[in-house]
Ligand SMILES: [Zn+2]
């Protein structure tokens with residue numbers, strides 16, 4: 001059996017619709033709060049990766065063509081993918097992003113994780 005590191009094992013996942021955040025507590029005791037807009041911006045699926053790559057090359061064209069707005073960046077559903085990831089469904093129907101717990105832990109926006117604390 002491979003050992004599962006505490007830092008990337010969630011013990012609880014909570015969606016706060018009022019504040020539009022996803023809150024994750026980890027087995028090592030850390031707690032992460034992710035604004036929905038951050039999760040949508042960092043969506044790891046191929047479609048969004050492509051969109052970001054194009055935006056880097058040609059920001060003006062992508063801005064005029066269908067980038068998700070804050071109103072679309074609302075999580076309407078979530079389901080576990082195996083034991084290692086979470087799939088999020090968004091209000092605009094987008095549901096191809098699979099967020100591995102390792103990725104989420106790296107994405108934690110708190111000052112401690114971002115090396116500012
Ligand atoms: Zn995506």
Ligand SMILES: [Zn+2]
Pocket residue numbers: 030031032108109110111112113114
């Ligand atoms: Zn953190």
